[in-house]
Amino acid sequence: SQQGEEDPQALSIQEGENATMNCSYKTSINNLQWYRQNSGRGLVHLILIRSNEREKHSGRLRVTLDTSKKSSSLLITASRAADTASYFCATDALNNNDMRFGAGTRLTVKP
């Protein structure tokens, strides 16, 4: 079963706007990760946030984690057409060996 569930399933915005995607999960985790996938390609790691962290930044990306609500959000600021992709959250089991991915959010950024 999926551990992470992204919301919304699809998001369409204009270039320059911010995009926010959410992820909810079910069990305790060590860390949560966000990945990006362009059509027909493999996933690319974006950012990892540990269970004892609440917020993390990387360039135009901001990730938050609320372990009490078992949820995370990914914010992409000042979006670009090149940000068009699917975004997945992934959580690990406490043994760190087994990652569970959500079904993803399909982001479309219109120029």
Place this chain on the structure above:
Amino acid sequence: DAGITQSPRHKVTETGTPVTLRCHQTENHRYMYWYRQDPGHGLRLIHYSYGVKDTDKGEVSDGYSVSRSKTEDFLLTLESATSSQTSVYFCAIRGLFYEQYFGPGTRLTVT
């Protein structure tokens, strides 16, 4: 792609035939993974390996076997392919901080 290759990249096979997919890495990572990606399901873990000859089952392991006789190669075998195994298969390795790096994928069609 962190030195990860997959072969073949595309394959069409008939129901009941055996199929082996290969994942090759050049960076001596200990952990390697096989996932399948289907619409609406995100990525689901099939099997993973934590060292030469050390493997374990993932979420959807039925109908699949794996082998790892060398650090750099992780093989996924479908002993008798079925139409439900039509999917895109991704190999991944685990980096130092539990992030995963993915190969380009293999599109398998079972007719």
